[in-house]
């Protein structure tokens with residue numbers, strides 16, 4: 517058997533901490549490694565494979581488009597792009613869309629749009645308020661927006677114009693707002709930063725503050741959008757609407773695509789202001805269209821919410837059974853389990869040898885972000901494995 521880990525060592529930049537398994541095939545909720553071992557996938561490519569692996573509707577759409585028209589650039593009109601644009605706008609609170617290729621690119625575009633808005637409508641205001649422990653991407657601009665110094669440190673100097681404040685603290689936002697502020701950018705739930713939830717009224721307060729100060733509210737829905745936390749878009753949970761919203765991860769169901777959307781009032785780009793050779797490419801948009809159409813036509817989100825309750829219930833049960841499980845938090849199918857010590861790597865490895873993939877969120881927390889097509893029986897299998905793994909962890913006295 518080929519030693520792919522050796523080949524990586526020889527040829528690939530060592531920028532990742534990989535889990536030592538080579539995945540070669542997927543179907544539905546399952547993936548297989550190169551030794552033929554089967555895994556139940558509760559990671560879904562980090563909240564991406566919303567329809568599971570190789571869903572027939574998605575695979576067929578990609579194959580058909582690949583045999584029809586692959587790429588034309590942004591110089592011409594293409595049908596999949598406009599079909600997806602129409603479907604997204606009709607099913608969201610936003611009015612216009614721009615497609616790109618990843619989450620970071622979507623945020624980069626959203627930030628440029630906000631700066632452009634500030635230039636024309638807010639007397640040149642260009643500062644953007646974001647939060648500590650946020651995650652907005654790995655380009656320099658989105659790293660500057662990301663309030664986590666550990667990601668920024670090696671690449672300083674960072675682009676300026678960002679102020680980081682505490683999440684879930686409206687007073688901190690108020691204090692940081694000035695005549696120079698053009699936008700406030702938040703995740704409906706901080707995903708990579710720890711599945712951190714805000715209080716129920718936080719987003720309403722932020723929305724009113726943005727209205728009062730005439731600054732834009734940008735919601736980074738790259739992780740929370742596409743049904744991940746319950747409704748199609750996270751803002752629906754809080755009864756508010758953003759001025760700008762970004763999407764990626766689940767949008768293509770595994771095909772790379774990103775998007776930023778805006779209300780008409782915030783949609784200030786004019787010809788030549790932004791661009792992308794690949795963005796909105798027919799293949800990516802055919803994939804995105806197939807995913808969203810399938811979700812809407814098959815009421816995938818109702819089923820996902822029911823299964824999500826079941827998963828949360830099972831995990832909460834384990835919290836009462838194991839004293840080292842200190843918290844279960846999240847919404848919909850974005851759930852974290854918090855431990856009182858650094859056992860996440862051990863739990864991940866033990867689950868993996870039992871045939872379950874979970875995500876290490878922090879040294880002391882794991883995350884569950886399964887496909888939205890996950891069933892109750894998949895949850896039962898997964899939580900039985902997790903129960904067995906946690907049962908084998910010795911409880912230390914006094915903990």
Ligand SMILES: *Cc1c(COP(=O)(O)O)cnc(C)c1O
Pocket residue numbers: 618619620621623651652653654703707708736737738739740764765
């Ligand atoms: C994953 C993620 C990003 C970055 O997306 P990439 O496609 O990796 O560039 C940005 N924001 C949030 C909230 C994310 O979860």
